[in-house]
Amino acid sequence: xxxxxxxxxxxxxxxxxxxxxxxxxxxxxxxxxxxxxxxxxxxxxxxxxxxxxxxxxxxxxxxxxxxxxxxxxxxxxxxxxxxxxxxxxxxxxxxxxxxxxxxxxxxxxxxxxxxxxxxxxxxxxxxxxxxxxxxxxxxxxxxxxxxxxxxxxxxxxxxxxxxxxx
Numbered sequence: 539x540x541x542x543x544x545x546x547x548x549x550x551x552x553x554x555x556x557x558x559x560x561x562x563x564x565x566x567x568x569x570x571x572x573x574x575x576x577x578x579x580x581x582x583x584x585x586x587x588x589x590x591x592x593x594x595x596x597x598x599x600x601x602x603x604x605x606x607x608x609x610x611x612x613x614x615x616x617x618x619x620x621x622x623x624x625x626x627x628x629x630x631x632x633x634x635x636x637x638x639x640x641x642x643x644x645x646x647x648x649x650x651x652x653x654x655x656x657x658x659x660x661x662x663x664x665x666x667x668x669x670x671x672x673x674x675x676x677x678x679x680x681x682x683x684x685x686x687x688x689x690x691x692x693x694x695x696x697x698x699x700x701x702x703x704x
Contacts, residue, residue: 589613590684590692590700597624597678597696605644605662607680611652615687620649624662626676641679 548554592613599605607622627641645662652658680696683703691703 586688586690587692587700587702589615589617589686589688590690590694590702593617593620593682593684593686593692593694595622595680595682595694595696597622597680599676599678605678606659607647607662608657608659609649609652609682610657611654613687614654616651616653617687618651618685620652620682620684622647622649622660623681625679625681626673627679628673629675629677644678 593609593611595607595609597605597607605624605626607624609620609622611617623646624644625641626644628639630639647660647662649658649660681693682695683691683693685691692700693703694700
């Protein structure tokens with residue numbers, strides 16, 4: 539049985555530099571590929587949300603107490619099946635402090651189709667729900683669900699939060 543008694547051959551400095559350079563080149567290539575895939579995915583998601591970003595909704599009440607939802611389609615394509623949920627909340631405390639007031643569901647309304655560049659308004663029938671009737675000074679908020687021209691389903695609140703429903 540023989541054992542290696544000689545020293546280990548580690549190679550020359552140029553061999554080491556070439557080896558390290560090859561590893562770094564491969565790592566740089568992998569990072570560049572990952573970055574490009576990530577950017578294309580972000581660009582694709584941004585393009586899908588283009589029309590949805592142009593759909594807005596506002597809820598409010600007139601002097602007679604009629605609560606209504608106004609949906610604006612500022613895009614160049616129609617939107618379909620717009621479902622609006624309207625909420626009311628008492629005004630926040632005047633001098634701060636305490637928890638924010640709880641909001642309550644006032645009603646809902648739907649729009650079958652809103653053509654490109656148009657706005658539509660519907661009133662909410664809450665007359666049967668006396669416990670949900672809006673009070674003087676209430677602030678209103680709206681949450682919408684709609685289908686864009688490509689068939690993607692989106693939700694949006696009046697605070698601007700846009701989310702794709704998968």
